[in-house]
Amino acid sequence: MAPISQVMLHKLKNFVTTGLLLAFFVYLIFGAVIFHALESPAEEKMRIEFWEFKRNLSRRWQNSSQCFNSDESSPVVVLTQEELHGMLDLFFKAQSWGLHPDSTEEKSSRKRWGMDGALGISGALLTTIGYGHFSPVTTAGKAFCVAYATLGIPLTALTVSAIAERMRNFSRFLAKKISEKRPQWNRQWVERSCNASRVAVGMVVFFVIPTWMVHIVEDWTYGDSFYFVFITLSTVGFGDYVTGERIDREYSVNLVFYRVFILLWTGFGMAFLGMVFTMMSKALKKMSTKVHPTSEQSKTVTRERITSTSTCTTGSSVSTITA
Numbered sequence: 001m002a003p004i005s006q007v008m009l010h011k012l013k014n015f016v017t018t019g020l021l022l023a024f025f026v027y028l029i030f031g032a033v034i035f036h037a038l039e040s041p042a043e044e045k046m047r048i049e050f051w052e053f054k055r056n057l058s059r060r061w062q063n064s065s066q067c068f069n070s071d072e073s074s075p076v077v078v079l080t081q082e083e084l085h086g087m088l089d090l091f092f093k094a095q096s097w098g099l100h101p102d103s104t105e106e107k108s109s110r111k112r113w114g115m116d117g118a119l120g121i122s123g124a125l126l127t128t129i130g131y132g133h134f135s136p137v138t139t140a141g142k143a144f145c146v147a148y149a150t151l152g153i154p155l156t157a158l159t160v161s162a163i164a165e166r167m168r169n170f171s172r173f174l175a176k177k178i179s180e181k182r183p184q185w186n187r188q189w190v191e192r193s194c195n196a197s198r199v200a201v202g203m204v205v206f207f208v209i210p211t212w213m214v215h216i217v218e219d220w221t222y223g224d225s226f227y228f229v230f231i232t233l234s235t236v237g238f239g240d241y242v243t244g245e246r247i248d249r250e251y252s253v254n255l256v257f258y259r260v261f262i263l264l265w266t267g268f269g270m271a272f273l274g275m276v277f278t279m280m281s282k283a284l285k286k287m288s289t290k291v292h293p294t295s296e297q298s299k300t301v302t303r304e305r306i307t308s309t310s311t312c313t314t315g316s317s318v319s320t321i322t323a
Contacts, residue, residue, distance in 0.1 A: 013169075017162040024126075024159045028263070031122035031148050032115060038141040039113040043097055047108075050094045053087070054104075098134055098245070110245075116255045120244065123263040125149050126156040127270060129237035133245065156267075163271035164278075171198045199276060206233065206269040217253060218243060233269040 079087065094100075098112040111117060112134050124130055125148065136142045175194040179187050207229055215225040220241065228241040243262055244255050251258070 010169075013162075013165070017159075017166055020155070020159040020162050024155060024267070027152055027155060028119070028122050028126060031125070031152065032118040034144055034148070035118040035122060035136070035141065036113055036115055038138055038144060039118070039136055040111070042138050043111060043113045046093060046097055047099060047111075050090060050099060050103075053090055057087075096134070097137070110255070116244065116259050119256070119263070120259050122148075123259070123266065124237070126152045127235060127266055128153060128156075129232060129235050129266070130239075133239045133242050160267060160271045160274065163268060164275045167198065167202075167271065167275055171195055195279070199279075202272045202276070206265065206272050210265055210269070214243065217251065217258065218246065219249060229269075232266060233273045235270065 094103075098109055098117075100109045103109050121134070125145065136145050171194045172191075175187075175191045178190050178194070179185065182190075207226070211222060211225045211229050214220060214228060215222055218225070220228070224241060228243075231238055231241070244251070244258055
């Protein structure tokens with residue numbers, strides 16, 4: 001069987017990477033649709049209960065005439081311990097679903113399990129970022145979450161790895177072309193320059209530009225925006241800053257497209273940052289090897305020293321006999 005040419009191998013790798021990207025996005029949309037179908041009815045039910053409770057409480061305020069202080073014009077509603085606990089439970093439940101206590105039926109925070117929210121949690125789940133700001137509540141949603149992540153996380157890992165490999169190959173290809181056109185230049189210097197350029201361009205594309213965009217859209221400070229960018233791409237995902245979740249802000253962009261952009265940026269950005277971390281690990285390992293040689297290197301050095309000593313000893317003996 002004839003070996004595969006480099007051109008065919010390159011095309012095959014590009015085909016595999018494209019296929020993985022397509023499979024990832026199909027799987028992502030599939031997860032968003034299922035999560036929306038499983039969790040959205042429960043969220044809608046909770047909202048109806050919340051609005052009904054607030055309406056009842058408002059009616060009690062209007063009908064109340066009790067005031068503990070005659071100087072105060074606002075009536076004070078007396079609640080039983082059971083009613084108070086029920087109110088607190090409902091408010092905490094609403095908050096866990098992303099519904100702000102000050103929300104009204106006319107103006108409320110966005111549904112977390114709408115298609116845009118479901119798309120966001122599907123992406124956070126597949127990339128293992130796990131912001132922690134909300135999660136499935138229903139039993140069916142939790143069961144699907146486990147099955148979805150079991151298949152989706154390996155698929156995401158393969159996709160990110162393939163993207164990172166494409167980035168590395170492009171840098172090698174660029175270094176090769178430059179060396180062919182400028183053979184008088186040092187090949188090692190060209191490769192290092194290409195690697196440095198790749199990192200510099202990646203920092204601008206995946207850190208500087210997204211930081212600026214998030215600052216504009218979310219109205220965060222530049223420091224908080226950069227913090228969010230790094231915490232997201234490094235998959236730490238504390239959940240203290242999450243895009244598209246502010247209830248006190250009218251977004252000037254379509255949230256679905258905004259979340260899709262964030263997902264695209266996250267996927268490619270994770271590949272880039274993973275590549276940078278790999279380069280840093282190799283550099284640190286190389287430095288460590290120079291300071292603390294491995295056992296094999298130590299054995300090699302010891303053998304060389306023994307051979308050198310034996311040679312010197314033999315040479316001295318021969319010189320003595322000859323004399």
